[in-house]
Amino acid sequence: MSKKMHIKLTVNGKPEEFLAEPRELLIYTLRERLNITGPHIGCETSHCGACTVTLNGKSVKACTMFVAQADGADVTTIEGIGGPDTLHPLQTAFKEHHGLQCGYCTPGMITRAMKLLEENPDPTEEEIRFGMAGNLCRCTGYQNIVKSIKAAASEMNAAGSSGREAAGSKKEVEAAE
Amino acid sequence: MIPAAFEYHRPKDLDGVLSLLTEHGDEARVMAGGHSLIPMMKLRMADVPHLIDLQDVAGLTGISHSDNTIRLGAMVTQHDIIGDAKLAERAPILREAALQIADPQVRYMGTVGGNVANGDPGNDMPGLMQCLDAVFTLVGPEGTRDVPARDFYEAAYMTAREDDEVLTAVTIPVPRGGYAYEKQKRKIGDYATAAAAVQIVKDGGTCTAASIAMTNLSDTPVYSDAAGAALIGTSLDDAARAAAVAAMLGDIDPTEDNRGPVAFKIHVAGVILNRAIERAWARA
Numbered sequence: 391m392s393k394k395m396h397i398k399l400t401v402n403g404k405p406e407e408f409l410a411e412p413r414e415l416l417i418y419t420l421r422e423r424l425n426i427t428g429p430h431i432g433c434e435t436s437h438c439g440a441c442t443v444t445l446n447g448k449s450v451k452a453c454t455m456f457v458a459q460a461d462g463a464d465v466t467t468i469e470g471i472g473g474p475d476t477l478h479p480l481q482t483a484f485k486e487h488h489g490l491q492c493g494y495c496t497p498g499m500i501t502r503a504m505k506l507l508e509e510n511p512d513p514t515e516e517e518i519r520f521g522m523a524g525n526l527c528r529c530t531g532y533q534n535i536v537k538s539i540k541a542a543a544s545e546m547n548a549a550g551s552s553g554r555e556a557a558g559s560k561k562e563v564e565a566a567e
Numbered sequence: 568m569i570p571a572a573f574e575y576h577r578p579k580d581l582d583g584v585l586s587l588l589t590e591h592g593d594e595a596r597v598m599a600g601g602h603s604l605i606p607m608m609k610l611r612m613a614d615v616p617h618l619i620d621l622q623d624v625a626g627l628t629g630i631s632h633s634d635n636t637i638r639l640g641a642m643v644t645q646h647d648i649i650g651d652a653k654l655a656e657r658a659p660i661l662r663e664a665a666l667q668i669a670d671p672q673v674r675y676m677g678t679v680g681g682n683v684a685n686g687d688p689g690n691d692m693p694g695l696m697q698c699l700d701a702v703f704t705l706v707g708p709e710g711t712r713d714v715p716a717r718d719f720y721e722a723a724y725m726t727a728r729e730d731d732e733v734l735t736a737v738t739i740p741v742p743r744g745g746y747a748y749e750k751q752k753r754k755i756g757d758y759a760t761a762a763a764a765v766q767i768v769k770d771g772g773t774c775t776a777a778s779i780a781m782t783n784l785s786d787t788p789v790y791s792d793a794a795g796a797a798l799i800g801t802s803l804d805d806a807a808r809a810a811a812v813a814a815m816l817g818d819i820d821p822t823e824d825n826r827g828p829v830a831f832k833i834h835v836a837g838v839i840l841n842r843a844i845e846r847a848w849a850r851a
Contacts, residue, residue, distance in 0.1 A: 392572035412575035412618070413608075415568075434568050436606060437756055439672060448646070448675035453568075454605050455676075458575040459620055502672070523755040524670030 397461045401426060402470030412458035417441045419457045420467060428468035428497040432526070439525030442498035443467050449505045451524070468497035471504055479549070480504060480542040489538030491529035499525050503539045512543055570608035577620045581627075581733065584619055585708055588731045591617040597733055599642055599681035602673050603690075627680070627735060630654055639737045641680025649674065658739065660746035660764065664695045667750045667762075683716070684734040686724040686787075689758030693720060694788035695748060698764035698780035701739045707732035720787035744768035744776065745851030749843035751835050753826065759783040760826045761836040763843040767798065769851035774798045779811065779844075784819035784836050791818040794840070803848045811844060812837045 394409040399419075406424060417434075420426045420443070429452055432440030436454040443452045444466040472478035480500045483489065490496040499522070506513065506521040513521060518539050519532070527535060576595075578584050588595050595617035598604050607613035621627060627642040630651055637658055639648075645665040648654060655662045668674060668682075668691050682692035683703060696703075696716035703714050705728055716737075719727045728734060743766070750762035762782035768775045777795040782788055793814035801807035821832035 392574055395575060411572065413570050413572055415609075435609075436602065436673065439670070442672060449672045450675060451672050454602055456575070456601075456605065456618075458577075458618075459601065459622065461577075506671075521671055524672040 395458055395461065397457055399457075399460060399462075400464045402466055410457050412456055414457040415453055416443070416445075416455040416457050416460050416465075417452035419460075420452060420465070426467050426469055429501070430494055430497060432494065432498075437526065438495070438498075439502060440495050440498040442502045442525065444501060444505055447505075449502050449524070466501070468501050471500060478504070479545045480507075480539070483538040483542035483545065484535075487538040487541055488534045489530065490527075490535075495525060495527045495529075499527065499535060503542070507539070507543055507546065511547055513539070515540065568609040570605075571611060571614055573608075573615050573618045575618050575620065577623050579623050580625050581706060581735070584621065584624060584733055585706070585731070587617065587619050588733070589708055593730050595619055597621055599678040599684075600644065600676035601681075602669070602677050603681060603685050603687060621680075621733075632657065635741055637739050637741060639679050639739075641678060641684075641733075641735050641737070643679045645669075645674035645677045645679075645682075646671075648679070658699070658742050660695065660699070660742060660748050660766065663746065664691050664748035664750075664764065667691065667748065667752075670756050673756070679737055680734050683719075683737060684726065684728060686720060686726045688723050688786050688788065689783045691748075691750065691759065691762060691782055694762065694780040694782035694790075695764045696737060696739070697788050697790040698766055698778045699739045699742055700778065701737050703728075703734055704736040704738065705729075705732040706735050713738075717790050723786040742766050745847040745849065747843040747846035747850070749839045749846065750782070751839050758826075761821075761832060761839045763836075763840040765840070765843040765847040767803075767844070767847040767851045769848065772802055774801055774803055774807075774848075774851075777811075779815060779840065781815060781819055781836060781840070784821045784832060786820070786822075789815075789818050791815045793818065798844070803844065808841055808844050812840050815840055 395412050397410050399406045430440040432438035434453045436451045441452040446463050472481050502525050518536050596615045597619045599621050628640045631638045645668050648661050648665040682690045701716040714727045745767045747765045751760045759782050764780045766778045777798040779794040780790045794811045797810040797814045
């Protein structure tokens with residue numbers, strides 16, 4: 391066991407402070423230490439994206455980050471995006487368009503989709519598929535996930551900025567083969 | 568998947584990094600985005616008693632341009648490369664390659680410096696940087712030195728970088744002519760079965776310069792001088808492309824793995840290089 395570190399994080403707007411071994415993975419910090427269980431552990435090998443969170447404005451896989459690296463960071467999980475009574479347009483769209491079946495990948499999907507739409511508020515189907523390529527779903531075949539994100543983008547664009555934080559207009563996504 | 572315990576360091580400057588490397592010797596390793604090193608530590612294939620996180624080290628970020636060169640700080644991420652309009656205009660092959668690395672989440676973390684310094688034959692940036700004739704800047708206790716990408720790789724995970732040195736920047740001459748980064752992979756997130764980086768200069772229908780490097784077809788990236796030479800002075804007809812492919816096949820040394828047997832890899836390498844040459848020529 392290594393020396394514990396004093397860690398400070400802001401998670402979904404709430405400051406957290408605790409002692410942890412630097413080797414603790416951020417996904418375990420969130421789930422087991424802070425009881426924030428929206429981000430899931432799927433593969434734990436940085437492939438599936440079920441553990442996706444937003445960290446300092448980047449979509450990252452929380453299974454591939456030591457808590458020590460995240461010291462001082464601002465983290466948003468699905469819990470910070472919307473709750474049962476305050477569904478985010480992405481959550482509503484996933485529900486209405488059957489963007490999930492078992493639901494295991496959904497928190498990671500929506501957290502990633504949120505960042506994608508911030509960077510590219512009106513993506514094409516191809517851009518959605520490319521931008522969501524780090525998130526695996528074994529139920530839906532992806533069709534309804536793409537439909538859900540497209541529908542949420544329309545909804546959010548129609549509602550102006552109310553459904554979304556300041557959105558960049560930069561088009562980052564482009565099909566690469 | 569819990570890695571072995573380690574002591575974590577997050578120095579603010581390069582002097583701090585170097586003194587930690589000197590103090591802890593081969594017990595210390597630097598980490599950039601961590602997306603190669605952390606998985607290895609989780610599998611306990613890498614044991615790192617002292618982990619030096621570079622995220623706060625001043626001077627390692629940013630893309631700077633001069634008339635003839637472009638300098639990428641070691642901590643520039645693939646996501647940064649994809650989003651940089653000036654870079655896309657001056658060296659579009661970097662963006663084309665970065666878009667084919669891993670997936671969006673990994674590209675937010677994955678860095679140029681980590682990708683080239685790690686020495687993994689599967690990484691895409693080493694071959695790309697050999698194609699572009701990049702120079703890597705290494706800083707150590709003895710000072711700063713520059714090593715050409717084409718001389719940097721010795722074997723899998725073995726490079727010209729000494730244990731007490733840090734790769735701080737990658738500098739490329741502004742590429743000329745047409746370009747292509749062509750990669751065959753089984754799925755998003757996989758390493759290449761074969762990949763080719765190509766830059767070609769066309770003058771009046773004739774090829775006047777060509778640079779070709781291949782990825783994941785040997786225990787190092789392979790810069791194939793002979794493949795480029797086979798194109799120069801030709802109009803890139805079928806015979807010239809076939810000669811370039813044949814020359815490239817003479818320089819690679821693929822091994823069988825779960826991406827396929829050697830014969831398949833040789834076949835894919837030829838197809839990928841031919842496609843890359845055609846696309847680069849069309850853009851030249």
